[in-house]
Amino acid sequence: MKSYREYLSFNTRKRQEFINITPQVEEIIRKSGVKEGLVLVNPMHITASCFINDNESGLHQDFLDFLEKMVPYDVEKYRHNRTGEDNADSHIKRQLFGREVVAAITEGKLDFGTWEQIFYGEFDGMRKKRVLVKVIGE
DSSP, X not given: OEEEEEEEEEXXXXXXXXXXXXXXXXXXXXXXXXXXXXXXXXXXSTXXXXXXXXXXXXXXXXXXXXXXXXXXXXXXXXXXXXXXXXOHHHHHHHHHHOXXXXXXXXXTXXXXXXXXXXXXXESSOSSEEEEEEEEEEO
């Protein structure tokens, strides 16, 4: 079995945003040489998520609106913010969206449905971020 690892690094421009990282993940899979296996895509931050969904801006805004309604940014509302932080909402939003993506690789490509894409979801951004991409298989 082969194993291959790379990190994606980038700066987020907004406090909350979704970045389509599918092309970068596809390139890492290609470089790995794995034809049949799995890829793990994991944000290296506890206020971020990786997820699979449609690359449609209206849907992404709906996600952000939903999250803000369910878990609003409010420094005074959360006990975590008493530690001097202001990002308790971001930790909770990450829990709602989940931590990582694990996807199948078949014939050297992501085995996805028609509209599926991989996104990095940032909930406390505007600084350097990192994503682990780990490919395993044959």
